[in-house]
Amino acid sequence: MTIAQSTEFPRPEPVGHGPGAVGTPDEFAELLPQTRRALLHRLAVGQAEGRAPSMTGAVVRDGRAVWTGARGAVAGEASHGDVQYRIGSLTKTFVAVLVLRLRDEGLLRLEDPVGRHLEGTPVPDATIAQLLSHSAGLAAEPRGPWWERTAGALRPEPADLFDERPQRLPAGRHHYSNVGYAVLGALVERLRDGVPWGGVLRREVLEPLGMDRTTLRPEKPYASGWAVHPWADALLPEPAEDTGLMGPAGQLWSTLQDLCRWAAFLLRGDARVLGAASLAEMRAPAVPPESGTWDAGYGLGVQLLRREGRLLVGHQGSMPGFLAAVWADPEEDVAGVVLTNCTSGPAAGALAADLTGIVLAHEPRIPEPWRPLPGPLDPELLALTGPWYWGANPHALRLRAERGLELTPLSGAGRSSRFRAEEDGTWTGLDGYYAGETLRVRRDRDGAVSHLDLGTFVFTRGPYEPSAPVPGGVDPEGWRV
Structure with missing residues (x-):
């Protein structure tokens, strides 16, 4: 195999879709030359030090690929954005989206035991949420030989995936389980009238997002998978088996261009696939950390990583001969993608995270221009805005788009959260301490606003306002010096 020189693709592929899609040539915004060189340098160092036959990388920002590059060769030619690589456990993020779609359609609840919907499974008591978040305590790997390097035909039935002890730990503790995602794939097939999970994925996710080069089996052009000798610069080909029932844990092949589309989806969503x-909900930590603080965790089908003060979401993947990673920073609207055809050596996950950090260090995100809310403006909602006090702690309530509200502390201490308007006149917390909690506006007998009730906490217009129903009451003598 010859090794080509490092290359930077001449112009990244647009990844926007549908009406108003971004990334068309006349809207394309180039990164600065020093930023592009820093990205290419990081990719080149990763490929050289990791001794990878080939490596490709990309950065997605503002809904489009703003940089793509390659190092090394596939079949003697420089790799490019349409070459397929196996993406391993990145497959799990796709399966999780399929399950969340079923939940949003009312076909299941995340707290349901999987046995309620999937007859005959050896783990009927594991909840769907636990399977998504690897917290059911199931075995990490299926029964039999190393599943990633052997044919799925060795495990033709769901019962063949488990030995006599399918649950290794008490439920509730994070324990990564590939076999748990095989169960989720079977669940998707059962609730989609027997359509295999791969067919459901094609119809419900890949086609709407324009990911035509993401497949269950490799389609040319694709990279071969290699192992690199630990003490010599020599290569050994790796097998690329069809893993059968274990496919939902790591079967997919994809390209840099397609994964840029997937990263854009993880950053911004797409109403055709999954609501915001x-x-x-997928991005929120689903299981408590092992200690009081954490720098890595798991949501519902996505890995979470704290890095340099930022929270990244995405996944890393590995199969024999391949490594892959997608890390996205929703707050900064930037993501990094890395693909390589090497079993071990390159730190693909760290590299993908570094690509995002390089862009933010060289070119901090320019905020979207401020715009007024679309009209008409509801005067009653506007009257709710302004200062509110939890006890003596001042907060500000701001009106956002679609009748949403945002509560933020003004004293530097306190809890902030955004709230979604509900049809019954209440609001539901979206993040922070108040996620899932209900905000209600309470009125007096005359219909005037008395106070805000937020999960039993009372917010008043003045600090410990005597006329409001402050729990425990307010001293009748009031404030004093």
């Missing part, structure tokens, strides 16, 4: 609220 459900996507935000």
Whole structure:
């Protein structure tokens, strides 16, 4: 195999879709030359030090690929954005979206035991949420030989995936389980009238997002998978088996261009595939950390990583001969993608995270221009805005788009949260301490606003306002010096 020189693709592929899609040539915004060189340098160092036959990388920002590059070769030619690589456990993020779609359609609840919907499974008591978040305590790997390097035909039935002890730990503790995602794939097939999970994925996710080069089996052009000798610069080909029932844990092949589309979806969502609220639910930590603080965790089908003060969401993947990673920063609207055809050596996950950090260090995100809310403006909602006090702690309530509200502390201490308007006149917390909690406006007998009730906490217009129903009451003598 010859090794080509490092290359930077001449112009990244647009990844926007549908009406108003971004990334068309006349809207394309180039990164600065020093930023592009820093990105290419990081990719080149990763490929050289990791001794990878080939490596490709990309950065997605503002809904489009703003940089793509390659190092090394595939079949003697420089790799490019349409070459397929196996993406391993990145497959799990796709399966999780399929499950969340079923939930949003009312076909299941995340707290349901999987046995309620999937007859005959050896783990009927594991909840769907636990399977998504690897917290059911299931075995990490299926029964039999190393599943990633052997044919799925060795495990033709769901019962063949488990040995006599399918649950290794008490439920509730994070324990990564590939076999748990095989169960989720079977669940998707059962609730989609027997259509295999791969067919459901094609119809419900890949086609709407324009990911035509993401497949269950490799389609040319694709990279071969290699192992690199630990003490010599020599290569050994790796097998690329069809893993059968274990496919939902790591079967997919994809390209740099397609994964840029997937990263854009993880950043911004797409109403045709999954609503913003459900996507935000996937990103939230689903199981408590092992200690009081954490720098890595798991949501519903996505990995979470704290890095340099930022929270990244995405996934890393590995299969024999391949490594892959997608890390997205929703707050900064930037993501990094890395693909390589090497079993071990390159730190694909760290590299993908570094690509996002390089862009933010060289070119901090320019905020969207401020715009007024679309009309008409509801005067009653506007009257709710302004200062509110939890006890003596001042907060500000601001009106956002679609009748949403945002509560933020003004003293530097306190809890902030955004709230979604509900049809019954209440609001539901979207993040922070108040996520899932209900905000209600309470009125007196005359219909005037008395106070805000937020999960039993009372917010008043003045600090410990005597006329409001402050729990425990307010001293009748009031404030004093």
